[in-house]
Amino acid sequence: MSSGSDQQDIKREKILEAAYQRFLHYGYSKTTMNEIAGDLSLSKALLYYYFPDKSQLYIAVMRKLAAEYIQKLQNKLNKFENLKEAFIVQIDTQHDFVVKNYNFFDFFRVNEQNLPDTIWDIITEIHQTEMVLLSAAIQIEADKGNIKPVDNPGEIVDLLLDALHGVRVSAVSHKKVIFPQKEHLEEIHTKRLLLLDIFIKGLMY
Amino acid sequence: MSSGSDQQDIKREKILEAAYQRFLHYGYSKTTMNEIAGDLSLSKALLYYYFPDKSQLYIAVMRKLAAEYIQKLQNKLNKFENLKEAFIVQIDTQHDFVVKNYNFFDFFRVNEQNLPDTIWDIITEIHQTEMVLLSAAIQIEADKGNIKPVDNPGEIVDLLLDALHGVRVSAVSHKKVIFPQKEHLEEIHTKRLLLLDIFIKGLMY
DNA sequence: AAACTGACTATTTAAACAAAATTATCAAAA
DNA sequence: TTTTGATAATTTTGTTTAAATAGTCAGTTT
Structure with a gap:
């Protein structure tokens, strides 16, 4: 190695x-x-x-966390019953990941704009994995005839991941937050499952 | 007056x-x-x-823009053919609004966190209007029997608006942006219409 | 009295600098 | 090859000053 x-x-x-x-x-x-x-x-x-330096150390930790996350996702998504369950796995796994490491990501909140490219590479890698796994899940389900055939599964997955990403809590006055607060993660999780439900139905005949 | x-x-x-x-x-x-x-x-x-001061002047302008936006929305949503069309009106109107006034909103990008409460009030008012109009649209469509009955139309509208809000462009490396760039607004608009399409289907029987 | 202004003050921003904290290096030791 | 103490370089923090801009007010004009 x-x-x-x-x-x-x-x-x-x-x-x-x-x-x-x-x-x-x-x-x-x-x-x-x-x-x-x-x-x-x-x-x-x-x-x-x-x-070599502090940021490389941070990134190395990040890379390790990402690898574990990807690993977990791959294991779990090997054996899904149906499309919806596959996405639930993704949502749940990501939820756990974010909850567990919430404070670790303060780096993201602080640096907001211009994160180092290496960080974006890791994010991209995670996203790629999700795309591959979930696109495959869509393809399988389409082949089984449970949903309408899709010409570009990746596009659908990308769209859904974006949509899920957009789900925020309705704070007192309307959603004053860019980054979700830790105490809102559960509510977001619930809403995401609802969104998923509707979205999946929308893919069916 | x-x-x-x-x-x-x-x-x-x-x-x-x-x-x-x-x-x-x-x-x-x-x-x-x-x-x-x-x-x-x-x-x-x-x-x-x-x-009274500069920020109040800015907010007064903002309030005027918001009023015009709300007015336009109400006019257009008086006469929609079906639910999907209603949401298309919302998406299109908002799109035009954002494109036209893009630079005006630099205030939002700069102040990012802690916008004055008055601004949030205006945002809330806009959102309320959208909620009322679109919830009604859902209710009407449900009464007509075109979609499944929903116990809480507001929740659905809120969810969809969030989801639409989450739609971003896939930049070179994966979506490096918090605020969308002006040149990406068209692509976002297209993706939103696709999301809407799936979402609406998900509400049907 | 209502609408308006010039000259003034108060506040904010920016630039320049110094001090302190922290990152990063390196020659030498284990 | 691995480890460190001492030191250099850089970044952050705080302070001062000057300039720009926001905001006030006594008084003028209509």
């Missing part, structure tokens, strides 16, 4: 784990390299021996 | 119009009260005779 030794990989993993905990609790900007090193009783300089 | 004289109202209108043009071309922060006054060959002080 990689060029490093086993020992090196283990240490890398330890660093990634410590960094993840810090980022998760305090967010990117409130986490210092000193603190991560301190947690592991290492010198800060060593972190730079294993990772 | 209001306490001011006709002359006063006319002048107020002139100021609103001049302010609108400035805000539309240069945005909120790049427009000075001096410039607006200059356009009308008035002293800046007079603007403060008619409006």
Whole structure:
């Protein structure tokens, strides 16, 4: 695989784990390299021996989380009963992922515009995976004749993912938020399932 | 109606119009009260005779635009053929509204979080109107028996409006944008019509 | 009195700078 | 090869000052 030794990989993993905990609790900007090193009783300089800089460390953690997410999605989507269930799996898995790592993503909220390209690459990779898996699910269902034949399943999946993404809570005065608050995630989840329900019916004969 | 004289109202209108043009071309922060006054060959002080401050002036313009938008929507939605057409009217009207006034809304992009409450009130009012009109449209269609009966039309409308709101363009790497760029509005419009199509079918038997 | 202005004050923005915190490097040690 | 202490470089934070702009008001014009 990689060029490093086993020992090196283990240490890398330890660093990634410590960094993840810090980022998760305090967010990117409130986490210092000193603190991560301190947690592991290492010198800060060593972190730079294993990772080129702070943002690369963050991205490495992100990549790991994304890989786990993708893995989970692939496992679960191997054995779906029908199209709707497939999308429910996607929605649920993503929901869990976001709830669990909510604070980790403060980096996104802060940097809002101009996230580094590497982050976008990861997002794109996740999206690609979702597209492939869910497009296949649509295709299978179309072949089974349960829904209308679609010439471009990807387009449909993309549209639905966008639509789901748009679901927000109706806050007191009307939806004052760009990023959803953590306490609203459950409500969003419920509404998404409703939207999915209608959307799927719309694909049927 | 209001306490001011006709002359006063006319002048107020002139100021609103001049302010609108400035805000539309240069945005909120790049427009000075001096410039607006200059356009009308008035002293800046007079603007403060008619409006308490700059933000109130902006909001007054906003309110006017919103009123026009609401008016247009109500007129058009008086005579819709079927549910789908009603939503198409909403989508088209909003599309035109956003395209026409795109630069005016830079205020929103800049202030992003914490917009003044008065702005949210206007947004809420627009949303309320859309809710009332489109909920009625759903109810009528349900009564006609063209779609399944719905216990809470408002919930459905809210959900669809959210979903439509979520539709974004797939930029090069995957959708790097929070606010849509002006050049993407057409593509978004097209995708929204597709989403609408599926959603409406999902409401039918 | 209502509409209006010039000259003034108050506030906000920006630029320049210094101090502190944090990131990042590197020669040398284990 | 892995690790560190010391140090350099950069970023963030806070402060000051100057300029631009918002906002006020006594007084003039209609």
